[in-house]
Amino acid sequence: MDLLAHLPALQVIVPMLSAPLIVLLQPRGLAWAGATASALVSFAIAITLTLAVLDGQTLEYAMGGWPAPFGITLAVDALTALMLLIVTGASAVALLAAKPSIDQQIELERQPLFYSAWLLALSGLVGIVVAADAFNIFVFMEISSLASYILIAGGPDRRALPAVFKYLMMGTIGATFYLIGVGLIYMMTGTLNMADMEARLGDVTDINPVLVAAGFITIGLALKAAVFPLHVWVPNAYTHAPHMVTVFLAACATKVALYVLIRFDYMIFQAALDGHQIQFALFAMPLAILGILVASAVAMFEGHLKRLLASSSIAQIGYILLGASFVSIAGLSASAAHLFNHALAKGGLFLAVACLAYQYRDLRLSQLGGASTRMPWTCAAFVVCGLSLIGVPGTAGFISKWLLINAALGSGAWGWALVAIILLSSLMAVVYVWRIVEALYFLPPKEGEVAVSEAPMQLLIITGLVAVLNIYFGLFPQVPLDLANSAAVLLVEGTK
Amino acid sequence: MTPETAILVAIIVPLVGALAIALAGRFSANLREAATAITSISLIWVVWGLLPTLMDGGRPSIEVSEIMPGLSIAFTVEPLGMLFAALASGLWLINSIYSVGYMRGNKEKNQTRFFACFALALSATMGIAFAGNLFTLFLFYELLTLSTYPLVSHKGDAATVRSARIYLGVLLSTSIGLFLPAIIWTYSLAGTGDFTAGGILAGKLDDPEIGLLLGLFVFGIGKAAVMPVHKWLPAAMVAPTPVSALLHAVAVVKAGVFAITKIIVYVFGIDFLFDAPSSQWLVYVAAFTIVTASLVALRQTNIKRLLAYSTIAQLSYVVMAAAILKPLAEVGASLHMVAHAFGKITLFFAAGAIYVASKKTEVHQLRGIGRRMPWTMAAFTIGALSMIGVPPTGGFVSKWYILAGAFEANNLVAIFTIIASTVLNAAYFLPILYMAWFEREPVGGKEHGEAPFLAVLALCITAILTLAFFLFNGPVIELESQVVKGLN
Numbered sequence: 001m002d003l004l005a006h007l008p009a010l011q012v013i014v015p016m017l018s019a020p021l022i023v024l025l026q027p028r029g030l031a032w033a034g035a036t037a038s039a040l041v042s043f044a045i046a047i048t049l050t051l052a053v054l055d056g057q058t059l060e061y062a063m064g065g066w067p068a069p070f071g072i073t074l075a076v077d078a079l080t081a082l083m084l085l086i087v088t089g090a091s092a093v094a095l096l097a098a099k100p101s102i103d104q105q106i107e108l109e110r111q112p113l114f115y116s117a118w119l120l121a122l123s124g125l126v127g128i129v130v131a132a133d134a135f136n137i138f139v140f141m142e143i144s145s146l147a148s149y150i151l152i153a154g155g156p157d158r159r160a161l162p163a164v165f166k167y168l169m170m171g172t173i174g175a176t177f178y179l180i181g182v183g184l185i186y187m188m189t190g191t192l193n194m195a196d197m198e199a200r201l202g203d204v205t206d207i208n209p210v211l212v213a214a215g216f217i218t219i220g221l222a223l224k225a226a227v228f229p230l231h232v233w234v235p236n237a238y239t240h241a242p243h244m245v246t247v248f249l250a251a252c253a254t255k256v257a258l259y260v261l262i263r264f265d266y267m268i269f270q271a272a273l274d275g276h277q278i279q280f281a282l283f284a285m286p287l288a289i290l291g292i293l294v295a296s297a298v299a300m301f302e303g304h305l306k307r308l309l310a311s312s313s314i315a316q317i318g319y320i321l322l323g324a325s326f327v328s329i330a331g332l333s334a335s336a337a338h339l340f341n342h343a344l345a346k347g348g349l350f351l352a353v354a355c356l357a358y359q360y361r362d363l364r365l366s367q368l369g370g371a372s373t374r375m376p377w378t379c380a381a382f383v384v385c386g387l388s389l390i391g392v393p394g395t396a397g398f399i400s401k402w403l404l405i406n407a408a409l410g411s412g413a414w415g416w417a418l419v420a421i422i423l424l425s426s427l428m429a430v431v432y433v434w435r436i437v438e439a440l441y442f443l444p445p446k447e448g449e450v451a452v453s454e455a456p457m458q459l460l461i462i463t464g465l466v467a468v469l470n471i472y473f474g475l476f477p478q479v480p481l482d483l484a485n486s487a488a489v490l491l492v493e494g495t496k
Numbered sequence: 497m498t499p500e501t502a503i504l505v506a507i508i509v510p511l512v513g514a515l516a517i518a519l520a521g522r523f524s525a526n527l528r529e530a531a532t533a534i535t536s537i538s539l540i541w542v543v544w545g546l547l548p549t550l551m552d553g554g555r556p557s558i559e560v561s562e563i564m565p566g567l568s569i570a571f572t573v574e575p576l577g578m579l580f581a582a583l584a585s586g587l588w589l590i591n592s593i594y595s596v597g598y599m600r601g602n603k604e605k606n607q608t609r610f611f612a613c614f615a616l617a618l619s620a621t622m623g624i625a626f627a628g629n630l631f632t633l634f635l636f637y638e639l640l641t642l643s644t645y646p647l648v649s650h651k652g653d654a655a656t657v658r659s660a661r662i663y664l665g666v667l668l669s670t671s672i673g674l675f676l677p678a679i680i681w682t683y684s685l686a687g688t689g690d691f692t693a694g695g696i697l698a699g700k701l702d703d704p705e706i707g708l709l710l711g712l713f714v715f716g717i718g719k720a721a722v723m724p725v726h727k728w729l730p731a732a733m734v735a736p737t738p739v740s741a742l743l744h745a746v747a748v749v750k751a752g753v754f755a756i757t758k759i760i761v762y763v764f765g766i767d768f769l770f771d772a773p774s775s776q777w778l779v780y781v782a783a784f785t786i787v788t789a790s791l792v793a794l795r796q797t798n799i800k801r802l803l804a805y806s807t808i809a810q811l812s813y814v815v816m817a818a819a820i821l822k823p824l825a826e827v828g829a830s831l832h833m834v835a836h837a838f839g840k841i842t843l844f845f846a847a848g849a850i851y852v853a854s855k856k857t858e859v860h861q862l863r864g865i866g867r868r869m870p871w872t873m874a875a876f877t878i879g880a881l882s883m884i885g886v887p888p889t890g891g892f893v894s895k896w897y898i899l900a901g902a903f904e905a906n907n908l909v910a911i912f913t914i915i916a917s918t919v920l921n922a923a924y925f926l927p928i929l930y931m932a933w934f935e936r937e938p939v940g941g942k943e944h945g946e947a948p949f950l951a952v953l954a955l956c957i958t959a960i961l962t963l964a965f966f967l968f969n970g971p972v973i974e975l976e977s978q979v980v981k982g983l984n
Binding site for chain 2: 423
């Protein structure tokens, strides 16, 4: 067996095994270097896997040589590859930039533990993505959740503690619901392997427990994914987490739960349950629409920079869910593309926030006066990523909006109404992004304040790079689009 | 340089120029101004170099990137876009001369940002002019909005930011809320958004919807300032006068009417639209805008706001001319873009020169100013006469063609509107001219002479162009007649 065949396993193992090693790296800076190296290796593995998938391969890996359904299997297809790129990419980029911001926020002696938790969160998230059986998804979900509680509470902001407590409560309920659902399915089918589940569910005669399981799993994952109205844990958790943690988690954490949700509903329940498509659409679409509109409206009136962006994230989750709720190839590929593009835009925005936060202690909009003259590059990067969030043509965000609108038009009689909602929410995005821009560019600096300058070069360069990527993937989006498209085809065709 | 590369170079030159200006601005103002001059001269060289190809009937085109199947960034030069690009690039040079005089004379802050954003706006304008499909047009249309926002909000005080918010809010919300759906609708109907001679929608859309789609386009393109989406234009007058002159008399607003004309000609096709009764409303709306904006202009006391409302009216001339859907009128539409550009930029230059020299901004303050600023007021007079359409100015030529088209189409509404608005134009411009030349200055006024030399030079050049366009409009007519060649 060549190395490529082992990569799905290495994808999880590399960060997981480097996590305990990082704890040992006490001398200054080494922990950061080790964690970054490990995250970069993960990213490289994800890129290699993506290239293989683009070549048309689907990789499967049986842990310890035990074949499915007995052993644990990992599988990598197009959607997996896309998610792996997002998760490992977000973590690598955030860690590359992180050092100045982390040094400022976390005491030196606690840093090795912090970076170790980061890598555990990373390995948990990629574990969820590559795992091909329902129980291991749960295990990895717990690993990533526990690690991210530590990350969020790890900053100097004491308000993070109640925020994390809320997150922990909601997260545990979500995970428990998920586990109940999986248990019910296990009861009916006797398997935890997802491919097996799909095959055996067809023979199940008593369908009621499966229906209940579908309900539990969908709700549980929706909680984890912060689908409106189960999103209440998000704003505080994002706001009070250390800034670089927000970059990492906002770019990928909720999306991973959404990924599992889409996988379960499309690959397992739609094949097994008659009419599940319609049930799923009826469940997801109203929530998606409400989420988009309500969260955007909240963002329009929010006064705190990070909380505003967190609200916008909830709206963006709504877009992804909306695309999935069309139950069509066009809709799903729009969703998958938006997974990628939103990670780019929001990751870039939170990076810029981290730059600002390096100089401004108070991130309320009213306190950001004079930012544009003191931190021109940060503000420019912010504007570019903000435009991508709005979906201005020429940026990555436009691509997925365009796909989503086309999918909405193809979704039937109500298509026009959905288009109107998408456009309306884009206008709301203009409003909330522009409120920030005006604060950065036009508020006068506070009197008697020490003049601040640009953020450290390391932070700034990565932020600029992500901003440039937002434009690059707006003009040349072939790679994410190919992945998104084959993922959608796989999900929809796979059910037939 | 092949014509194909010239297209890309025309878009890239101002971009590079913007960078050069930003860099040079760190060292010295003169170096920065030199960068602007070199950029604008190179741009003229590149853009005007395309003219011979176009005159010979060439249509150079190039595709940059296919974003998704059917959706690509592509450029094609055709006569309408050629004219627009030639006009904008040529006037940019004159405007730059003027800007140097104005900005220095006024001791404005942040001049480097000003000149750099100006170059960016020109790059976006070139992209609009050469866009080969609706998506590319939309891309650069939004870029133009965003790059002009810092220019409009240049002053940065609370009132300016408020006006700039109206500017951005109206332009972005109409473009996302109406223009984008129209584009998506067009793509889903025709499977393409390429600008094609004769249109791409024939046979794909039926009657009431044709009018609806046209409405989405016309009101979605807020830059054309067809009522009721005109509010941003008076709001934009808070910008420094060179911005109002080049952008809000030429580049931005012309981008709007240019886009509408281009969509009528190359997306709908004028024959297709002429046979659709549901498209007739556009003439009425344009006529309404012309008359109403002229009436509002009558009541304005601020010079720049008066000029803004006059611009709104004149823009709808172009829209109405395009909506008459007859070849002569289409030629008239493109001629009017040129004639109005020369005339209105002269008027704005003059208004700015008056402000620099005397800090006067109101109409009633202009009593007797002709004696203090004879060159400026002479140019102002020529510009005003061109707005009214008096020979020998450029405004007469374009009105002639539009009227001829209106008669050809037997469109009584258009004919009466032109006559009525001519009277109204005279009613608000002639009193100003009378006041400036023949009334006596109130005693105790500020002593002042002409504005800085560069400013006066620029406005004299555009005044001469306004006159010259009356005599030498042959090449423009020849070029634009290609657009309607082979139509009824």
